[in-house]
Amino acid sequence: MTAITIDLNGVRIADDVEPRQSLADFLRERCGLTATHLGCEHGACGACTVVVDGKATRSCLSLAVMSDGRVVLTLEGLRNDQIMDILRRQFHECHALQCGFCTPGMLIMARDILQRHQSPDANTVRHELSGQICRCTGYANIVKAVVAAGKDLAAAQAHALAGALAEAEALIQAEVQARVDDQVRAQEDAPPKPGTE
Amino acid sequence: MKPASFDYVRPKTVAEASVALGRKGVNTAAIAGGQSLIPMLNLRVAFADLLVDLSRLDDLKVVTRSPDSIWIGALTTHAAIEDGKVPDLFNGLLKRVAGQISYRAVRNHGTIGGSVALADPAADWPCCLIALGATVRVVGRNGVRVQPVSEFVRGQYETTLSAGDIVMGFDVPTPSVPTRWGFSKVARKSGAFAQSIAIATALGRSGRVNVVLGAAGPKPRALRTVAEELEGGKSGDELRPAIEADLAQVAPGADDYQKRMHTATVLRAIRDMRTQ
Ligand SMILES: Cc1cc2nc3c(=O)[nH]c(=O)nc-3n(C[C@H](O)[C@H](O)[C@H](O)COP(=O)(O)OP(=O)(O)OC[C@H]3O[C@@H](n4cnc5c(N)ncnc54)[C@H](O)[C@@H]3O)c2cc1C
Numbered sequence: 001m002t003a004i005t006i007d008l009n010g011v012r013i014a015d016d017v018e019p020r021q022s023l024a025d026f027l028r029e030r031c032g033l034t035a036t037h038l039g040c041e042h043g044a045c046g047a048c049t050v051v052v053d054g055k056a057t058r059s060c061l062s063l064a065v066m067s068d069g070r071v072v073l074t075l076e077g078l079r080n081d082q083i084m085d086i087l088r089r090q091f092h093e094c095h096a097l098q099c100g101f102c103t104p105g106m107l108i109m110a111r112d113i114l115q116r117h118q119s120p121d122a123n124t125v126r127h128e129l130s131g132q133i134c135r136c137t138g139y140a141n142i143v144k145a146v147v148a149a150g151k152d153l154a155a156a157q158a159h160a161l162a163g164a165l166a167e168a169e170a171l172i173q174a175e176v177q178a179r180v181d182d183q184v185r186a187q188e189d190a191p192p193k194p195g196t197e
Numbered sequence: 198m199k200p201a202s203f204d205y206v207r208p209k210t211v212a213e214a215s216v217a218l219g220r221k222g223v224n225t226a227a228i229a230g231g232q233s234l235i236p237m238l239n240l241r242v243a244f245a246d247l248l249v250d251l252s253r254l255d256d257l258k259v260v261t262r263s264p265d266s267i268w269i270g271a272l273t274t275h276a277a278i279e280d281g282k283v284p285d286l287f288n289g290l291l292k293r294v295a296g297q298i299s300y301r302a303v304r305n306h307g308t309i310g311g312s313v314a315l316a317d318p319a320a321d322w323p324c325c326l327i328a329l330g331a332t333v334r335v336v337g338r339n340g341v342r343v344q345p346v347s348e349f350v351r352g353q354y355e356t357t358l359s360a361g362d363i364v365m366g367f368d369v370p371t372p373s374v375p376t377r378w379g380f381s382k383v384a385r386k387s388g389a390f391a392q393s394i395a396i397a398t399a400l401g402r403s404g405r406v407n408v409v410l411g412a413a414g415p416k417p418r419a420l421r422t423v424a425e426e427l428e429g430g431k432s433g434d435e436l437r438p439a440i441e442a443d444l445a446q447v448a449p450g451a452d453d454y455q456k457r458m459h460t461a462t463v464l465r466a467i468r469d470m471r472t473q
């Protein structure tokens with residue numbers, strides 16, 4: 001057994017693991033986090049995809065011991081994530097799942113795609129999702145959902161940016177006004193300069 | 198599919214790793230990204246008593262540029278090359294090759310060193326590095342050695358690595374004039390290993406040509422007759438006899454379908470290069 005410490009969904013987990021235990025089995029069996037699914041256990045299906053140190057990762061191709069000291073995020077830890085929120089809604093709207101087995105991996109990968117591509121088109125999404133296998137949907141609605149989520153995210157980001165700009169603008173205005181006021185007050189308070197009367 | 202049990206160590210230095218890997222009477226294996234080794238352990242086609250984790254050795258992560266070459270540390274991931282973290286002296290060839298290996302989640306961890314050390318005949322990096330005339334630097338119990346990648350890879354899953362050896366990285370010579378290149382790969386689905394893979398490179402308009410074919414025999418091989426004919430000015434269908442002659446050498450066991458497929462990838466790679 002080897003001692004490891006992992007930051008898992010924001011919680012520090014310290015445990016002893018067998019070196020041969022995959023990160024996937026550690027998450028599911030030791031931590032009870034069963035959103036991470038196992039389809040093939042050799043890297044081909046993508047159902048087990050999680051985020052390790054910010055990078056999409058096949059948890060069936062990682063050992064728990066190799067994740068020691070890493071920051072791991074599973075779908076359970078992305079409940080309050082802005083991108084995941086939009087993706088969840090669009091997967092629902094677009095009917096992007098049937099049995100749901102592939103869905104956790106699809107969602108994690110879709111989030112990764114949206115972090116790397118601004119409002120990706122259907123071709124980009126198809127190419128980027130080609131490592132995630134779905135046996136039910138035929139992919140059409142999954143692609144649709146990710147494209148729609150990309151647009152929503154871009155709109156939300158533009159909206160947030162506009163809001164931030166307006167706020168900054170208002171702050172600058174207030175600052176400028178305050179300085180003008182200070183100068184006026186200083187002039188009013190200043191004693192008259194000799195010889196100018 | 199679970200692997201048989203093994204022990205695990207994570208050495209702090211290359212020297213410690215080499216000692217651990219060279220331990221007598223123990224079946225050891227280095228692990229870098231684990232993207233090939235773990236599936237092989239899971240499928241129980243590979244076995245190890247002791248895994249030596251190289252993945253945190255900073256000495257294997259160096260990427261530098263010198264006047265006459267770029268150095269790519271063994272732990273450089275496919276994703277890092279895809280994202281342009283390695284200086285692009287070959288007109289985008291490295292990025293093109295990296296970006297279509299497997300899938301992003303695998304590229305995030307899979308390394309160039311692991312790919313060459315494994316020496317899968319269908320893998321992309323051995324083919325690419327041989328086409329670019331790269332050398333590999335290996336550290337082991339007998340010190341350091343530098344070898345052309347074309348000699349380091351001896352055959353199917355076979356290299357000159359022996360117990361205790363560690364691939365440090367690759368020196369890729371800087372081209373004297375801009376490189377033109379072409380790439381063609383046939384795979385059953387995007388991200389899958391090649392059924393046939395060809396990379397053609399040329400130095401400038403009239404310089405030296407290299408055409409390397411992978412997934413056709415035990416290791417990627419240069420097609421010498423094709424290269425000579427290209428340097429002599431031949432093109433397109435005129436090259437078919439030369440391809441046939443080279444295929445007889447590098448892929449003697451190929452059936453009719455495979456011959457047509459390899460011919461097609463070679464011609465496409467050359468056409469791709471010509472349009473640059
Ligand atoms: C689904 C899937 C699809 C794939 N498709 C492709 C593809 O299309 N093309 C392609 O080229 N590859 C493909 N790969 C393989 C991938 O590129 C791997 O990343 C690569 O082959 C191995 O790199 P690694 O760092 O993961 O090595 P590991 O799996 O850690 O190791 C592989 C081997 O190399 C040895 N090794 C690793 N590093 C060193 C070192 N520094 N010194 C000495 N020995 C070392 C190990 O002992 C082991 O024997 C695919 C993998 C998967 C899972």
Ligand code: FES
Pocket residue numbers: 037038039040041042043044045046047048049058059060061
């Ligand atoms: S279970 Fe990990 S990729 Fe299929």
Ligand code: FES
Pocket residue numbers: 096097098099100101102103133134135136137
């Ligand atoms: S919804 Fe069933 S596998 Fe994708």
